[in-house]
Structure formats: structure tokens, C-alpha cells
Amino acid sequence: MKLTTKSEYAILALIYMARNNDKHFVKIEDICGQYNISKKYLEHIVSFLRKARYIRTKRGASGGYRLARPADKISVAEIIRLMDGALAPTLAVSKYFFEHTPLEAERKVMNVFKDIRDYISEKMERLKISDLV
Amino acid sequence: MKLTTKSEYAILALIYMARNNDKHFVKIEDICGQYNISKKYLEHIVSFLRKARYIRTKRGASGGYRLARPADKISVAEIIRLMDGALAPTLAVSKYFFEHTPLEAERKVMNVFKDIRDYISEKMERLKISDLV
């Protein structure tokens, strides 16, 4: 039931950028220094965020990363779905990543899992990066 | 955020046994036939359940599997923890499988994740196999 480091690190990087968004482009060294994350690995993760247009980048001296949109317009749900996929406990109850599984034969478990899916996704949908700085 | 087939199949097997517990030992063929699961793989999963004393087995003709305790004494939380580990979205907020992660540096995310952990684990703790037949 747990997230991978991809989601965790992406969320941390976005929080860090949100916190410094007025100032300047933040360097990747600053982010990985702050949280003690491998630099080369974080580059990888941050490139997903750039390709999905959550952040803007600039090269060269005084370059770095910053948010491409206001922090209150980026939900944690989107970031997790981008990095890790489904928020639901099984694909059989996932809205974005639906797939058939044998669990569908048991209605009552399905209902419990749907309830959990709803709780998590509503919560994560409402939760914006701006709520976390 | 999703469970593996180990948890899914274990829960299905237990539901099936609970439903037939008065009658007889159920054969593994019956279970995997019911849900369309690989027999050899299900054997594997079911052996975890036996070693953890959730089910009793009998060999030979008229052998099979049955619950080792009442279905209302087996929670879904235990089964998921046995098969897949933590119910929490990150080990940093897990009670049973705690580990340090960089996320601990951000208090607000931690609180949201703790809330989700509580919701899931209370729900799964209260949910018994007997509720699912």
C-alpha cells in the first residue's frame, strides 16, 4: 500500500520550490542537500515534473528549477498519479488505471476498497502543494 | 498505493473458506476455479496462511483447507500486513513497519499521511472476513 521514493521525492522537490518560488530558480543541489537525496536520482524525477509541465527550468549559472504554475494549482493526487500510478488499493476499483482482477467477484470487499479509494483520492485531490509549505 | 495479488488472493481464499466452513475442507482447485487463479501460485499463498495459523489443512482424499479460527476473528488488516506489509502510504508513518525517510522533514505532509494511515488501518482492522462472505 505504500508509495515509492519517486512520489515522495517529487512532492518534497515541489514543496521546496514552492517555498522559494518568489526568490529565484533553485538548484538541484539545494534540494537534495536539504532532504539528503541522491542528486543524480532526483534529476531523473525532476525531469518527469518538467515534461509534465509542473516546473520550469533554466540552465547555466543562476539557473535551476521553479514552479510553472501557482502552488495552489498543483494537487498531490496528480503528482502521485504521475509518478506512481493508481491511488486505489486495487486496480479493480481504480478510476484512472482500471483493470479487471479476481476481486471483482466479491462485492463486499469491492465496496470497502471503493470507500478507501474515495477517501484517499478526495483528500489528495484537495491537498495542494501550497498547503504543505 | 496498491496491494499485490498476494493480499488479494489471500483475502479471496479466506472468504471462500469462511463461506464453506460448516461443510468440509475445501480443495484448492475449488478456490482457484471460483476466482480463476493459478493453482500453483495459490498453493504458495495459502501456505503463508497456514504457517501463520489462519487456516488448518488436511491431506489426502477428502482433504483440503478450512479456517483455523472463526471468520469474525480474522481481520483484513492482519492479512494485508502478513502478505504485503505496511498499510501506510509511507514507512515514515507506519506503526508496524516504521523506517526513516526524507519525508519526515516536512511536518504537514506527514500529518496528512498519518491521517490516511489511520483511516485505512482502522477500517481494515475492524473489517473481518465474516463481514465479507
Next chain:
DNA sequence: TCCTTTGTCTACCTATATAGTAGACAAACA
């Protein structure tokens, strides 16, 4: 006692995901 029917155990396997690392390259900018 032997045969059939079940479960048990050990080992093996393949594909994918996870969590990185290495290094050449591109663009700012001073």
C-alpha cells in the same frame, strides 16, 4: 497393502520495478 487424491516443500524462472550511477552534451552567462 497399494492406489488415488489431496496438500507440502524446495527449487527454479522470467519480467518488471526500484533506486540508483556515469558520462557526454547543451545552454546560460559573466
Next chain:
DNA sequence: TGTTTGTCTACTATATAGGTAGACAAAGGA
């Protein structure tokens, strides 16, 4: 033109997911 940043492609090690194969053990019936 050199330094400082990010970009891209490739590579790697280890674990996990999801199985399969086959010899073996025990229960029970003929």
C-alpha cells in the same frame, strides 16, 4: 571562452511480482 548549471541516454544491481515444476508425504478407500 570557461564555468555553471540542467538534459539525455545508457547502464546497473537488487528486489519484487507472479508465477511453474516436480518430487514427496499423508490420508483414506478398495
